[in-house]
Amino acid sequence: MALIEADAATASETNSGIGISNVTVVYGGDGGVTALKNINLQVKEGEFVSLVGASGCGKSTLLKVVADLMPPTGGQVTVNGLAPSALRKAGRLGLVFQQANLMPWLNIRGNIGLLKSLVAGHGGTVSKTGASVDQLIDVVGLTGFGEKFPHQLSGGMQQRAALARALALDPAVLLMDEPFAALDEITRDRMAFELMRVWQQYRKTVLFVTHSLSEAVMLSDRVVLMSPRPGRIHRIFDIDLPRPRTPETRLTEGFSKLVLELNRELYEVMT
Amino acid sequence: MxxxxxxxxxxxxxxxxxxxxxxxxxxxxxxxxxxxxxxxxxxxxxxxxFEVPSFLLPAPSQIVMLMYNEWSLLQMHAIATITSMVSGYLCAVFFALTISALMIRFPLMERCVMPIFVALQSVPKIAIAPLILVWVGAGFHSKLLVVTAIAFFPIIINTMTGFKQVDRGLRDVFTSVAATERQIFFQLRLPYAMPYIFAGLRIATTLAVLGAIVAEYLAASNGLGYLVLSGSFNFNTARSFAAIIALAVIGTSFFGLMTFIESRLSWKRHASSDETTRV
Structure with missing residues (x-):
């Protein structure tokens, strides 16, 4: 860990955040399906960037490449100047999936502390600057639920626990793959604001995959619209809506204009 | 919920x-x-x-009287049965869990060995009992071996099912921090498989009792199975009944004990949590 931090320190300023250069992913070897083609994207440290696009545009694939869950066929990814694999081994990648994926035999406290203890257990040094399990339970709004088991919690609360579990690692980046897609719309909406509140507090670099254009606009500094077959970046939208954003933000002209523009562009890509 | x-x-x-x-x-x-x-x-x-002769069907009161009078005899034979049954059961648990852990660690071994276990699962193990007697001879060892052979299969099949069914999403969580094989086994597979393992352990208790009785029927000079058999040979039907009641009590207690241990060690699958994760 100390080594990694030293590396990160020597890495130049421009290397902080996520650097994706010329990333290509081909499924099934030569002549297979090209899921991603020559993706170039820089995400600044502390920036919130969403990936949107029709199904099959490769947004989840791109997230998996950054998460080191899938090797790119070509190109390179760096996070704070390091390879994703190094960060994964150091336990500094925070992942939140569509499913909460909590261990049903552990209570919420145990689930939130699980990854931290796994990292400590295989030789990684757990960062001491990160928040404690108790603090995180409060941060994500699960105060009083630490001793409960996952099945006793609603889907939204389970997803809060999953977010806390990722934050417990004090991650270099937070990678979220449609984290609210399995929730009902009202819960989903509330979770978006909760996430923003937590993000304001920790200022993690976030890469966020979603199907919902309004969710992407509400949360992000930039929205990356991808186009399918082969997956590539179509256009990047700067979301210059002032922060902190509230439910009222949705009523502003700027917000609806951006969503509309994204919508129009998305349909253009599809036809 | x-x-x-x-x-x-x-x-x-x-x-x-x-x-x-x-x-x-x-x-x-x-x-x-x-x-x-x-x-x-x-x-x-x-x-x-109807004045039914007691060698045909003894009255319940006769059975109770006999149990009272021959308590020490019953106790001696019960201990013999329990000893072979429990040691055979523990052997089965030990081998089944160890072999499944090895099969998870070495997939090649699983591919070679597991199909054999699955095939053997459908063979009625009771049928092999006489052969075991031929190989090992009468006595404690043959009883132990019959019990082990019969209790082994449900445990290993269930354990492997649990180990193999680990949710993909939960695995990804472990992969996301580069968890070691050891961590994945002890902190993911094993706890995940607990309800499956205990399902196997509970089935195995019933089979262990059955195995002990069959071994004692075939060739033994002690045990409750022997007592049932000798009672019927000597037209002492009340004694056979007493032995059967003792066996029922032992079987039920064994099953109950396993259920109790499960409630302490394992977790239960909840339909509601499955639903929320599946949607």
Whole structure:
């Protein structure tokens, strides 16, 4: 860990955040399906960037490449100047999936502390600057639920626990793959604001995959619209809506204009 | 989940106040006991009334008397059965868990060995018991081996099912921090498989009792199985009945003990949590 931090320190300023250069992913070897083609994207440290696009545009694939869950066929990814694999081994990648994926035999406290203890257990040094399990339970709004088991919690609360579990690692980046897609719309909406509140507090670099254009606009500094077959970046939208954003933000002209523009562009890509 | 439970109790509360429901609840609770008592009473009456010879069907009172008079004999044979049954069971548990752990660690071994276990699973192991006697000879060792052979299969099949069914999403969580194979085994696979393992362990208790009895039927000079057999040979049917009752008590206690251990060590699968993760 100390080594990694030293590396990160020597890495130049421009290397902080996520650097994706010329990333290509081909499924099934030569002549297979090209899921991603020559993706170039820089995400600044502390920036919130969403990936949107029709199904099959490769947004989840791109997230998996950054998460080191899938090797790119070509190109390179760096996070704070390091390879994703190094960060994964150091336990500094925070992942939140569509499913909460909590261990049903552990209570919420145990689930939130699980990854931290796994990292400590295989030789990684757990960062001491990160928040404690108790603090995180409060941060994500699960105060009083630490001793409960996952099945006793609603889907939204389970997803809060999953977010806390990722934050417990004090991650270099937070990678979220449609984290609210399995929730009902009202819960989903509330979770978006909760996430923003937590993000304001920790200022993690976030890469966020979603199907919902309004969710992407509400949360992000930039929205990356991808186009399918082969997956590539179509256009990047700067979301210059002032922060902190509230439910009222949705009523502003700027917000609806951006969503509309994204919508129009998305349909253009599809036809 | 909790919501459903609370509405249940709300619905049930006024019912309990009603008179007819109270009687019904009592009957539902005590029904099985009352029926058993009635059947035993009928048995006692019928044996006496029709003067059924005791070698054919002894009266319940005769069986109880015999159990009281021959308690030390029963105890001795019960201990012999329990010893071979428990040691065979523990052997089966040990081998089944170790071999499944090895098969998870070495997939090649799983591919070679597991199909054999699955095929053997459908062979009635009882049928092999006489061969075991030929190989090992009569006595404690053959009993132990028969029990082990018969209890082994449900444990290993269930354990492997649990190990292999680990949710993909939960695995990804472990992969996301580069968890070691060891961590994945002890902190993911093993706890995940607990309900499966205990399902196998519970089935195996019943089979272990069966295995011990069969081994004792075939060739043994002690044990409750032997007592059942010798009782029927000597037309001492009451003694056979006493041994069967002892076996039933042992089997039920063994099963109950396993259920108790499970409640302490394992977690339960909840339909509601499955739902929320599946959607």
């Amino acid at each position: 909790t919501d459903i439970q609370s509405t249940d109790t709300v619905l049930a509360a006024p019912e309990r106040n009603g008179r007819g429901i109270t009687l019904r609840a009592v009957v539902e609770r005590a029904g099985p006991f009352l029926l058993t008592a009635f059947l035993i009473g009928f048995w006692e009456f019928a044996v006496r009334f």
